[in-house]
Amino acid sequence: MNPESTSKKKKQQLYLQIADKVLEIIESRGLQAHDPVPSEGELAKLFGVSRMTSKLALEQLVERGLVYRLPRRGTFLSGNRHEESSTKLQEPVQNSVEKNENKQIALVVPHMSDYTSRIISAVEHEVRKHEYDLILKISKDEDDQDRCLQALVAMGISGIILFPWGSRTCSDQVFRLKMEKVPCVVIDRIFREIPIDCVYHDHFQGSYEMAQYLIAKGHREIGYSSNVIENITSREERYQGYIQALLDHGIPVKSEYIHFRTGRCDPGRFHEYDAEQGEFIRNNPQMTAVMCADDQVAIATLFSALHMNISVPEKLSIVGFSDTYLSALTPIPLTTVRQDTERLAAAAVELLMKRVNQSKEQHLTIKIQTNMVERKSVFDRRALL
Structure with a gap:
């Protein structure tokens, strides 16, 4: 040799x-x-x-x-080496389906807000169509979310719809759900590191179309304000939609027009002046419009502008994203992007029920289209050009 x-x-x-x-x-x-x-x-x-x-x-x-x-x-x-532990985790879910003893679906959300309350209502309505009951869990943080998931699996839940916290990667407990084949559908987020069923709104297209709308109204100096992205896919895609729309229309992307907040807006103080939004507006007097990544930021921007005696929309147009309840009740009702929670819930429950009934098809990612709601917060500048 x-x-x-x-x-x-x-x-x-x-x-x-x-x-x-x-x-x-x-x-x-x-x-x-x-x-x-x-x-x-x-x-x-x-x-x-x-x-x-x-x-x-x-x-x-x-x-x-x-x-x-x-x-x-x-x-x-792998679960193949310790089949006993694998069986213990899977058995309650499988038995509930086979024996029809535990017809319960869980919805885990990260907080209560106008948006999540609409999701809860819509999911409960869809679950009842399948003659299942809904269990609601509101997690305090990512660790509490994992504890909720673990407890739900232990009680033999039939399936889980998860609106996760804005973590950079999915948690170990979500991995366990995937590997143990516990029926689970993630909503409003995408985890890129594992193949898992997801249903979420088309944030990119919604943002892109809103930017197009502003451009069609004669705006060229368009700013963007958002909570910090933190690798949250919905925020990433909204920002990308704004950037792509400007590039496609030959409008320069100006870094000074892009603002990521250092802290979240306080929902209890929307009607007050917000120092971060005020400074952003003051430092960019040439901006004629601001795209905000969510309605909370848009409402804070609106009230800050009004406190600064800047007329909205004549001097500064402001738009949001999500179409929360408050967006129609501000002094100048907000033009915004509506996220259809009923379609989101229907798609998520339908997909989850397929998994509960042991569907073998590959994981699915379903995008739900958004639509724009036009109100009074955008000024048509075409006559001035």
């Missing part, structure tokens, strides 16, 4: 040895299904081997169905 083939054989044997060592670590640590296992770097350091060798070891375990790997997340213990 030539030296090269001998070297290859030793390398092959080494990564198989490391794979066996990983199994020993799993056993010694008492890892359960979907717990993280040591990474390539950790294995390389622990056993004094190259990252390539540790990578080959983990890939060997993947091929054997003992672990699975997720981009940017790591390597996790």
Whole structure:
């Protein structure tokens, strides 16, 4: 045998040895299904081997169905190795479907607002059509959200509709729902790192069409104001829609016209002057319009402008996004983008019921179209051009 083939054989044997060592670590640590296992770097350091060798070891375990790997997340213990723990998590859901004993759907939302209350009402209406009852959970934060999900699975819930907190990535508990095949549909968010059923509004198109509307009304100096994006897909897409509309119409994107808040607007003080919005307006006197990423920011901008004796919409047009209840009740009723919560709820419940009934099709991402509501907060500048 030539030296090269001998070297290859030793390398092959080494990564198989490391794979066996990983199994020993799993056993010694008492890892359960979907717990993280040591990474390539950790294995390389622990056993004094190259990252390539540790990578080959983990890939060997993947091929054997003992672990699975997720981009940017790591390597996790497969449910195949600990079938008992997997069965315990799946059994309540499966039994509820087969025996028809627990006909309950859960809706988990991050807060109570005009928007989420409309979603709750619409989901409850849709769930009753299927002769299921709705359980509502309002999570205080991301940790509480995961505790709610864990408790719902333990009680044998038939399925879950999740409006998640604005986290950068989906939580470990959401991963568990996916891997344990608990019927779950995410609404108003997209988690890019795992394939999971999602139903959300087309935020990009809604924002793009609003920018087009302002441009058609003769506006060229158009600002943009939003809460910090924080990798929340809805905010990302609204911002992208604004940028793309300007580019498509040959309008320069001016960085000074783009404002991301350092703090959220206080819902209890909408009628007062907001220092952040006031400073943004004051620093950009050439702006004739401001697109706001949600109605809360738009209402704060409107009242700030009025406190500064800036006439709306004659001097400054202001538009929002979501069409909350208050948007029609401001001193100058807001033009905004309406998110159809009834269509969102209907699509989410329909998709969830498919999963409850053990549909085998691949994960789906469903976009719900928005529409614009024209009120009194936009000035037509075409006669001035």
